[in-house]
Amino acid sequence: MSAEPRTLKTEAELALAEQYRGARAILPGSAAVARKRDEAFATFERLGLPHRRVEAWKYTDLRALMRVAVPVADPPNPVAVTAALTDADALAGIDRYRLIVADGHFQESQSDRQALLAEGVEVATLAEFLGFDHPSVLDILATPPGAGEDAIIALNAALATDGVVLIVPPGTIVSKPIEIVHVSTTTGATSSYSRSAVQVGAGASARLVVTRTGPLGIGYQANSVLGLSVGAGGRATVVDIAADGDRSQHLASFSARVAEGATLDHLALRAGAGLSRLQGYFSLEGEGAGLTASGANMLDAKAHGDVLLLIEHAAPATTSRLLYRNVAKDDAVGAFEGRILVRPVAQKTDGRMMVNTLLLSDSAEFAAKPELEIYADDVQCGHGATTGQIDETAVFYLQSRGVPRKEAEALLLKAFLAEPLAGVGDPALAAAVEPLVDAWLAGAPE
Amino acid sequence: MALLEIRNLHARIKDDGREILRGVDLVIERGQVHAVMGPNGSGKSTLAYVLAGKDGYEVTEGQVLFDGEDLLALEPEERAQKGVFLAFQYPVEIPGVAGMTFLKTAINAHRRARGEGDLSTPDFMRRVRDASDRLQMTQDMLRRPINTGFSGGEKKRNEILQMTLLEPKLAILDETDSGLDIDALRIVSNGVNALRDPERSMLVITHYQRLLEHIVPDFVHVMSAGRVVRSGGKELALELEATGYADYGSDAA
Ligand SMILES: Nc1ncnc2c1ncn2[C@@H]1O[C@H](COP(=O)(O)OP(=O)(O)OP(=O)(O)O)[C@@H](O)[C@H]1O
Ligand SMILES: [Mg+2]
Numbered sequence: 001m002s003a004e005p006r007t008l009k010t011e012a013e014l015a016l017a018e019q020y021r022g023a024r025a026i027l028p029g030s031a032a033v034a035r036k037r038d039e040a041f042a043t044f045e046r047l048g049l050p051h052r053r054v055e056a057w058k059y060t061d062l063r064a065l066m067r068v069a070v071p072v073a074d075p076p077n078p079v080a081v082t083a084a085l086t087d088a089d090a091l092a093g094i095d096r097y098r099l100i101v102a103d104g105h106f107q108e109s110q111s112d113r114q115a116l117l118a119e120g121v122e123v124a125t126l127a128e129f130l131g132f133d134h135p136s137v138l139d140i141l142a143t144p145p146g147a148g149e150d151a152i153i154a155l156n157a158a159l160a161t162d163g164v165v166l167i168v169p170p171g172t173i174v175s176k177p178i179e180i181v182h183v184s185t186t187t188g189a190t191s192s193y194s195r196s197a198v199q200v201g202a203g204a205s206a207r208l209v210v211t212r213t214g215p216l217g218i219g220y221q222a223n224s225v226l227g228l229s230v231g232a233g234g235r236a237t238v239v240d241i242a243a244d245g246d247r248s249q250h251l252a253s254f255s256a257r258v259a260e261g262a263t264l265d266h267l268a269l270r271a272g273a274g275l276s277r278l279q280g281y282f283s284l285e286g287e288g289a290g291l292t293a294s295g296a297n298m299l300d301a302k303a304h305g306d307v308l309l310l311i312e313h314a315a316p317a318t319t320s321r322l323l324y325r326n327v328a329k330d331d332a333v334g335a336f337e338g339r340i341l342v343r344p345v346a347q348k349t350d351g352r353m354m355v356n357t358l359l360l361s362d363s364a365e366f367a368a369k370p371e372l373e374i375y376a377d378d379v380q381c382g383h384g385a386t387t388g389q390i391d392e393t394a395v396f397y398l399q400s401r402g403v404p405r406k407e408a409e410a411l412l413l414k415a416f417l418a419e420p421l422a423g424v425g426d427p428a429l430a431a432a433v434e435p436l437v438d439a440w441l442a443g444a445p446e
Numbered sequence: 447m448a449l450l451e452i453r454n455l456h457a458r459i460k461d462d463g464r465e466i467l468r469g470v471d472l473v474i475e476r477g478q479v480h481a482v483m484g485p486n487g488s489g490k491s492t493l494a495y496v497l498a499g500k501d502g503y504e505v506t507e508g509q510v511l512f513d514g515e516d517l518l519a520l521e522p523e524e525r526a527q528k529g530v531f532l533a534f535q536y537p538v539e540i541p542g543v544a545g546m547t548f549l550k551t552a553i554n555a556h557r558r559a560r561g562e563g564d565l566s567t568p569d570f571m572r573r574v575r576d577a578s579d580r581l582q583m584t585q586d587m588l589r590r591p592i593n594t595g596f597s598g599g600e601k602k603r604n605e606i607l608q609m610t611l612l613e614p615k616l617a618i619l620d621e622t623d624s625g626l627d628i629d630a631l632r633i634v635s636n637g638v639n640a641l642r643d644p645e646r647s648m649l650v651i652t653h654y655q656r657l658l659e660h661i662v663p664d665f666v667h668v669m670s671a672g673r674v675v676r677s678g679g680k681e682l683a684l685e686l687e688a689t690g691y692a693d694y695g696s697d698a699a
Contacts, residue, residue, distance in 0.1 A: 392501065397538040397592075400498050401552035401608060402526035402559065411551065415542025415591075 013048055015069040017041075019191075020158055023072060027161065029130035029137075036141050040157035047151035056150070059335035059367060060277050060306040066249060070221055072159065073103035073190035080185040081107055090211055090241060094432045096177040099123070102185055104161040104192030120172050121206075126163035126195055140165065140197050140227065144255030146281030146310045153253050156193050156225045163196035163224075170201035170231060177207040177237075177429060182224060184214030184248070191221040202231035202259070207426055212242045212250065219247045219274070226254040230262040232286060237265045237426050239433060244273035246301060251277045260286025260315070265425045269433055270305055271298040271440045279308045284318035284346075294423030295324035298440045299332035299364070309338045311353070313346040313379075322353040323420045326368070327413055329360035335367040340381055342374040349376060353383040358390055358416060360409075410441045417441075447514050449647045450474040450497075450616055456507035457496050466492045468672035469508070474616070477644040481658055481683060482651045484669035485691045490651045491535050493669070494620045498532040499525050512616070527559035529615030533605035533622050535651075540592040545604075548592050549574060553611055577610040581637050598625030606637045617641070618649045623657040635660030655687040670694040 009017075020041050027037060049066060050057035081102045097116050100107040106125040113123050130137060141157040143150055164180055180196055200206045208228075214220050222244070230236045244250045250273045258264050270276055282291055291311065299305045305328075311320045320340065328334050340351040355368045370383040390412055398408035417437050424430045450473070457467040466489045474480050482490055496503050497510065499522035510517040517525060540548075553573075554564045565573075578588060581603045593601050602622050609617055619638065623631055638648070638661050650661055658666070658680060666682040667674045668691070675694050676682070 393538055394540045396500050396522060397534070397540065398548070398552075399522035400500075400526055400532050400534075401548070401612065402523050402555040403548075403551050404523050404555060405521070407551065407555070408523075411543050411548070412540070415540070419542060 010049060010063055012066050012069040016155065017045065019069065019072055023159060027159070028127035030133065032138060033130045033141070036138050037158045040141065040154045043149060043154040044151050044158060047149060047154070050151050056148070056279070056308060059337070060275075060304065062152070065275055065304065066221070070189040070191050070219065072161075073184070073186055073192050075105045076103045076185045078107070078109065081110060081183070084183045084185040084213070085110065085181070090213070090243060090436055091179065091209065091432050094177060094428065096179050096209065098179045098181055099164045100181045100183070101163060101194050101196075102183050103190065104194050106162045106164065116166075116178065119174055120169055121174060121178075122167040122169070124165045126160060126165060129165045140195065144227065144281045146255065146283060146312060147253065147279065150253070150279070152223060152251050152277075153225060156195055156223045156253070159193040159223075160195035160225070161193055163194040165196065166198045168198075168200045168204045168206045170203055172201065172204045174204075174206040177209050179209040179211060182210070182212040182222065184218075184220045184222060184245070186220060187215070187218070189219040189221075191223070193223045195225045197227040198229075200228075200230045200234045200236045203233045204231065205235040207237040207429065208239070209429070210238065210240045212244060212252070214245045214248050216245045217247055218245055219249070220245065221249045223251045224253070228254065228256040228264075230256070230258045230264050232260040232262060234259070234262040236263075237424060237429065239267045239269070239424060239429055241269045241433060241436065242273060242276060242278075243269075243271050243436060244276065246272060246303075247274045249273070249275040253279045255281040255283070257283045257285050258289040258291060261288045262286065263290040265292045265423065266294070267420065267424045267433070268295040268297075268307070269436060270295070270307070271436065273303065273305070275304045277306045277308075281310045281312070282320070283312045283314055284320065285314050287315045287317055289315060289318045291320040292423045292425070293320065293322040294420035296417045296420050296437060297324060297326040297334065297336070298417070298437070299326070299328040299334045300330050300440075301332065302330070303332045303334075305332070305334040307336045311338070311340045311351065313340065313342045313349040313351060315346055317348040318346055319349075320351040320353075321423070323423060324355045325417050325420050326355070326357040326366055327360065327417065328357065328364035328366045331361075331363045333365045335369075337369045337371075338383075339371045339373060340383065342372075342376050342379050342381065344375045347376050347378045349379040349381065351379070351381040355385040356416070357385075357387040358413070359387065360390065413441055414438065448473045448511075449476045449513060450649075451511040452508070453510075454508035455493075455496070455505065455510060457492065457503045457505045460502050460504050465506070466503075466672055467496065470669075470672070470674055472667065472674055474647045474649065476647055478664045479642070479648045479650060479661065481663040481666045481680075482649060482669055483653065483666065483683065483686055485694070488669045489672040490669055491620055494532055494618045494649075494651060497525075497618060498522060498530060523555065526612070527556055531609050531612055531614030531617045533602070533609060533617065533619045535620040535624070537593050537601040537605055539594045539596070541594045543592050545588055545590055545592050546574070549608065549611060552608065556612060573611060577607055580640065581607055581610075582633050583607060599627060599630045602626055603630065603634060603637075606634050610637060610641060613641075615645065616647050616649065618651070620651045621653065622650075623652055623654055631657070632660065655683040658683045668694055
């Protein structure tokens with residue numbers, strides 16, 4: 001973090017301060033929550049927008065890239081929500097529960113809250129939750145320890161309007177995937193701040209899909225935070241899909257704590273956004289906890305896409321497998337930073353991190369930086385990164401069978417991007433997200 | 447008009463400018479089978495690649511007419527769609543692309559180029575089953591990604607499967623016999639012979655006279671140092687078997 005004092009504020013920072021002052025009185029939550037929000041905003045003001053001298057943000061200089069802070073969205077009009085939902089139903093073929101957050105506001109009438117309650121899952125909106133009189137309420141606004149001090153997560157804590165809080169009680173097996181849908185409906189550029197939390201109890205099992213979509217051609221800004229925990233022996237699958245509009249800026253943060261003997265399969269799919277940042281903090285906290293982290297990151301046009309993941313092994317015999325595949329074309333710029341951190345107590349850690357990138361044009365750029373930081377001696381850890389072009393020998397082989405070059409490339413790219421999808425333990429879900437990859441391959445401009 | 451006319455073809459490697467083909471002349475009429483033999487490094491595979499349109503070679507002189515059309519002006523996929531098929535000396539493994547998806551994409555690309563609609567899935571399945579049965583390929587091989595984990599012989603069978611399904615006008619077989627056991631050689635040769643047709647020509651590159659006992663050629667050519675240096679009937683292969691290439695000079699780099 002930059003220690004130098006800052007007096008000069010950017011236009012965006014000034015606008016954010018203005019927005020916070022304006023929203024403060026109407027943001028949901030108790031007096032204690034309001035104090036917490038003030039603290040969070042003070043942290044943001046002290047740090048300012050992240051810039052390249054902030055180590056964790058060195059590939060995404062937000063001070064330069066986020067020139068303006070567009071106004072916070074009003075609660076949406078239900079007709080617009082319905083229209084946006086039909087347009088953007090990425091997983092139409094999958095039977096699931098849906099919880100809708102539109103422009104940062106939970107949409108009761110379009111959500112399956114009652115059906116989830118009937119399955120025994122506790123569901124509250126963030127706005128409701130922040131009004132509860134319970135000390136744990138403030139925890140939801142905390143920054144995950146792995147993130148250190150992060151201006152963007154602090155900004156979200158200050159301005160979060162809504163989201164969902166789900167508690168899957170111990171032993172409960174949720175029968176269908178639960179989708180938390182984030183959608184931007186506005187026709188003008190607005191911003192939204194959502195925060196959600198999902199607790200999967202001991203021995204419980206849940207599949208969670210987090211989707212975000214929004215219109216093309218509109219410079220909306222979305223800042224979302226998700227906190228996930230999986231209790232002892234529990235099992236969670238998370239598929240995090242962001243298919244944003246080309247001019248959007250999407251800053252997503254998540255944390256995931258995995259307890260003893262529990263497993264988490266996490267898949268992130270990124271395509272479309274003008275600027276996207278995904279920062280995730282996994283913590284394997286209990287003995288034998290296991291993580292599969294997979295990603296397919298598709299960047300085209302002038303997109304800027306940055307992924308930063310920390311995998312902390314904080315207990316013995318924990319396992320992590322990370323596979324991220326990136327494709328960058330046109331003038332896109334991307335980065336992947338990943339770190340496996342093995343605490344002294346985490347003997348018998350088994351951690352692997354692999355990042356493969358294909359650059360499809362001379363002007364596309366990608367920086368991949370996998371790292372290991374190991375403080376235990378009896379561990380097996382490995383990491384690797386490759387960056388290259390599409391395999392011309394394979395392209396020619398396909399062409400020599402009459403397959404046009406573009407189609408040949410699409411077949412090879414599909415194969416490249418499909419591999420992380422297989423990391424999701426649930427084949428039906430993996431199959432359901434495949435069309436998103438196909439759509440990108442078919443629609444991505446040259 | 448001959449199906450394929452190669453006139454004084456010169457080609458060099460783009461990277462280092464080394465000339466590999468140094469004036470190849472070869473004319474193949476419809477329905478004929480021509481064998482090309484010659485020492486290692488004489489340019490046989492290079493000729494096959496240049497005909498198929500592989501990048502990395504630069505044609506500096508000469509021309510190739512296919513059905514009267516300038517073959518060298520076409521993209522590799524256009525050559526394939528017009529009926530040129532190369533069975534690779536070293537078929538490429540493509541992990542992640544399902545073999546069946548590939549076959550279907552290739553067949554439909556040919557059909558679309560002819561202005562026909564895509565093949566229905568049942569029709570496609572039936573054709574693949576018929577062709578693969580004849581080549582004694584297992585369902586497991588068909589299910590795998592393209593050539594991935596295939597033995598050398600299995601890859602060669604897969605090439606002939608593709609050729610059977612794509613029904614080319616000109617099949618170029620680059621050492622399709624190498625790496626085949628005795629039974630596989632018979633199966634593959636039968637597969638190739640089944641495709642012999644008055645309208646289909648073949649250019650069979652091989653080191654072994656044995657293959658030519660199965661796929662009997664109309665002509666045999668000897669290639670050396672980037673040229674066709676001798677042509678004859680099928681008995682030329684027997685002669686080469688006895689005398690070797692000593693008379694044609696060495697190609698050792
Ligand atoms: N892309 C390339 N880059 C560099 N050298 C090449 C390339 N392609 C061919 N050559 C060289 O050209 C020469 C001819 O090679 P080619 O593969 O055509 O021979 P061949 O007659 O098929 O030999 P073999 O009988 O061993 O298959 C060799 O010296 C080879 O090393
Ligand atoms: Mg060869």
